[in-house]
Amino acid sequence: MSSSTLHADGSVDSADAVRVAVGAVTDPELRRPLGELDMIRSVEVLDGVASVGILLTIAGCPMAQRIERDVHDAASGVPGIHDVRVEVGVMDDEQRAALTAKLRGGKRTAANPFTADSLTRVIAVTSGKGGVGKSTVTANLAIAFANRGLRVGLIDADVHGFSIPALIGLVDESGRIRRPTHVDELALPPVAYGVKTISIGMFLKPGAEETAVPWRGPMLHRTLEQFLGDVYFGDLDVLLIDMPPGTGDAAISVGHLLPHAEVLVVTTPQRAAASVAVRSGQLARQLGQRLLGVVETMAPAVLPDGSPFEPFGSGGGAAVAERLSTPDDEIRTLASIPFSTALRAGGDAGLPVVAEHPGDPAARAFAELAATLAVRSRGLAGIKLPLSVV
Numbered sequence: 001m002s003s004s005t006l007h008a009d010g011s012v013d014s015a016d017a018v019r020v021a022v023g024a025v026t027d028p029e030l031r032r033p034l035g036e037l038d039m040i041r042s043v044e045v046l047d048g049v050a051s052v053g054i055l056l057t058i059a060g061c062p063m064a065q066r067i068e069r070d071v072h073d074a075a076s077g078v079p080g081i082h083d084v085r086v087e088v089g090v091m092d093d094e095q096r097a098a099l100t101a102k103l104r105g106g107k108r109t110a111a112n113p114f115t116a117d118s119l120t121r122v123i124a125v126t127s128g129k130g131g132v133g134k135s136t137v138t139a140n141l142a143i144a145f146a147n148r149g150l151r152v153g154l155i156d157a158d159v160h161g162f163s164i165p166a167l168i169g170l171v172d173e174s175g176r177i178r179r180p181t182h183v184d185e186l187a188l189p190p191v192a193y194g195v196k197t198i199s200i201g202m203f204l205k206p207g208a209e210e211t212a213v214p215w216r217g218p219m220l221h222r223t224l225e226q227f228l229g230d231v232y233f234g235d236l237d238v239l240l241i242d243m244p245p246g247t248g249d250a251a252i253s254v255g256h257l258l259p260h261a262e263v264l265v266v267t268t269p270q271r272a273a274a275s276v277a278v279r280s281g282q283l284a285r286q287l288g289q290r291l292l293g294v295v296e297t298m299a300p301a302v303l304p305d306g307s308p309f310e311p312f313g314s315g316g317g318a319a320v321a322e323r324l325s326t327p328d329d330e331i332r333t334l335a336s337i338p339f340s341t342a343l344r345a346g347g348d349a350g351l352p353v354v355a356e357h358p359g360d361p362a363a364r365a366f367a368e369l370a371a372t373l374a375v376r377s378r379g380l381a382g383i384k385l386p387l388s389v390v
Contacts (some may be wrong), residue, residue: 158199312339
């Protein structure tokens with residue numbers, strides 16, 4: 001992005017001023033300025049009329065109209081400009097390849113950016129068995145983080161039982177899941193409620209969203225590698241991973257690919273569920289991952305008359321935390337998410353309770369959980385910073 005030309009009388013060339021203005025427009029998917037992405041092809045100003053040429057990453061870009069509108073508005077805001085004409089083109093193969101390399105930090109091939117050296121905090125949400133609300137916790141916690149101003153990504157690693165797209169509002173009325181935009185081999189994840197999300201459901205053929213995914217270990221591992229390397233999340237503060245239940249291939253693959261990840265263990269108050277949840281926490285510890293704590297779902301709620309409502313009993317979260325604690329590592333129950341009709345209904349409708357009903361007791365519990373986790377930063381010890389001696 002070029003800088004403005006300042007004349008002796010203090011005036012600035014209109015074309016340079018327009019270029020600065022439109023170069024600052026952010027691409028809605030890449031979340032970076034158009035000038036930084038080399039998407040400004042030309043800028044000319046004649047008699048107060050600005051002609052701006054922009055290059056979209058691909059033909060049929062789903063954000064084309066929004067980008068064109070934002071460029072038009074930015075140029076119109078420059079003093080002395082009374083009309084704007086935006087000409088939209090598409091990058092050629094060479095320009096797209098250069099953009100992809102830039103997004104990958106100068107690398108032409110895919111690589112996992114979320115290594116131990118990364119400043120992105122990786123939190124895996126796991127459970128011993130299905131049906132305990134693990135995905136609901138992941139989706140609402142991600143939005144609660146985003147509501148705090150954090151840059152959040154979410155990977156749905158539950159390949160066989162993916163449900164994140166529906167929970168976070170990425171499924172339309174016909175049941176179609178929103179899909180990533182592809183720039184060459186790079187996938188740009190769709191965004192909902194400020195959370196960049198990727199799931200295997202986004203790559204199934206249209207109309208086949210309910211088809212089973214009969215994949216074994218090696219293919220699961222490769223899929224997770226591609227989610228980490230071929231999906232452009234950009235700079236994130238937090239990456240949440242919705243793990244599959246249990247201690248199978250996918251859990252082990254995530255442990256190998258992200259051994260520095262921190263782990264939240266989800267359970268219900270039921271003792272049977274708590275017993276199984278302990279195993280997922282033990283596996284994470286065996287893989288070298290750090291246990292953050294336990295989240296109890298379907299916890300007791302308070303009815304309008306003040307009486308307790310305990311459809312699933314109580315005490316399961318505390319039991320898991322106690323059994324996972326060691327003399328050197330005390331594990332706590334970080335949150336108890338009360339049984340909530342709004343939480344259940346919101347999940348069915350793709351309207352997460354944290355976003356749609358922030359006053360609900362369950363939503364407040366998620367917000368408090370996000371606040372608790374947000375202040376427990378990883379720190380910079382052992383991380384290589386991009387610094388050099390001048």
